[in-house]
Amino acid sequence: MEFGWTPQENAVRIKAREFLAANLPADWQATAALSPGSQAVTDFSREICPKLHEAGLLLSHWPEEYGGVNASAWEHFIIGEQLWEVGEPRGPQYYNVNWIGPTILEYGTAGQKNYHLGRIREGNVIWCQGFSEPSGGSDLAGIRTRAVRDGDRYVVNGSKIWTSYARLAEFCILVARTGEGKRGVSVFLLPMNRPGITVRPIASVVGDGDLHEVFFDDVEVLAGERLGPEDAGWEVIRYSLNFERVGIPRYALALKTLDRAVMQLQAASAFGPVARQAAADAYASCEGARMMAYEAVDQRSKSRPGSGIASMARYAIVLAERKVADFVLDWAPHLFSSDADPMVATHHKRAIAAGLAAGAAEIQLNIVARDMLGLGVARGL
């Protein structure tokens, strides 16, 4: 057990910082506040991701065969901290490198890997995640979208909701019912330009481009576009969610936001003893969340499943996000109610969704209770 960084890890952090200093435009913070799914951030992601790849910062943790250098999960996470801290210039493409790519690496056929991982590597492909439905939110087993097999293809009918980035996405990692009962679901890598797909944006407080409805009307998907075996969707989903839950080092932006709010208060001579306590408390929460996330990364770097630990980490992150958001609302409300610091807006939009996206906070607690505390399920009273 040790809690230091290797020289290599320190070098990667510095490299990422230098890259950002050289490549982020002066008005980047205002753009970032528009949210990852916005046209502006999506466009920018197509500019910066190829450069990130060229600098070895996009997917260094992938195997050499697919453009990586087999760097550790740690190095990738360090890069993620640096990028998230400035408002995530990869925009929706963080999905690709954090969890869609790794899931394809694990379950994809050789053809799927070559095609999709190659495109992700080029840094200009946008994906969306078609899991949630009106009838299947926390209880994903309630999904109704069905893919009916017809020879070497399936026909998809149904709809998805809350689908981030869908409007500009070229591909969707889609979960659909292929068999009977709770278990019978499969995952597909579906091109979004197939006839029969309709996307409708949903206006929200989390930013433009982050929530949509997606309708599937006799959409054709090929058997060769299925990821993993038929009816083995849950395993693939579970694998991907473990990456997604601790994919984003959310505390990094929270800490930066906290710091900026404090700077503002200091400048206005309004950072008194009570505010100092609240700020320190929020800081400690972020550091606790950081250590939980690091434990999850440690598990990942050792190829252990670690689902309970990822859920615990996610929960800690949710609470830390809220503490920082509350600090701003309590002590620097003018930053929330105005555009004085776009980073505060960026943080608020991310923080409000942390306890829902990738599974509600309560679902994380259910997983912890079951997997880590060995507790059972209540029976009818």
Add this chain to the structure above:
Amino acid sequence: MDFDYSDDQHLLMTAFESLLERFRAPPPGQHGYVAYSGELQAELAASGFLEITGQPGFGLLEAAMMTEAAAHCPVSVELAASAMLGAALGLAAPVAVAWGVGRPVRFLPVARTVVVIEDGRVTAGTPCADIARPVTGVAAYPIAVLSALPHDARQLSGTEAATVRRRALIGVAAEAAGLMRGAVGHTVQYVRERRQFGQPLGNFQAIQHRLAEDAQLVRACRWLAFRAAYADDAKEAAVALLYAQEAMRKVINDCHQFSGAMGLTLEFPLHLWTYRLKVLQGEAGGRGAQAGSVADQLWPLADAA
């Protein structure tokens, strides 16, 4: 970064845990407020574990690991201050740490050294009966009130004092992490066994969620304390103790809540963890002092900067 034991740490902790083995349950017939074990204290002194920070390849992190592991036992023993301060400063174990004169001090009745941390100075000396009045309360530590500095008290140098201030916090944070792990682990076991409404209490989500939150807090406390020990750093020490003192307010109350009336009896060992935690809640000035210290280190006051 590596969250698993190294081979050496594994050997060390296996040996240490086997020393603790006999103390994993309160001594038979023990129904008192305190379960201090002079026997374990003596074994610790004889075993060489207290000198861990001086062993090649080991350091403060291993002392924190042992502190956490010992606190996980219902039986109390002084280890943190001896291993983290005593060995480095040549102080005789057991070492009691007092945050000022006139206050109740953990382990003072059994200590051979008392380190007194005050605003402008840190002193160390030998306690004796006329300055250490033992108290009986419900707390689960042996406690005495320190009425004056020992007559042989010597003031520590600036560097030594800074070491004491920093490491005392790390010691409390690591001890708190182990105590909370003990309390939550015991409570989880209890709600798995205790049946009401035709099923184990642990089936109920209202209980599950709070215990899952507690388990998260305990784990974060442990990592923050270990990281602070690894870095031997003042800010991280304050962060670790702040997090722990914040967390224990919820953890203590949840554990008692879910243990029902049984949890308030002396026969049920829960108090041996929680009534030590209650003492630690206000240690070193409590979370207010820790938060102030974290803020001062992160965002120095204008006139101090």
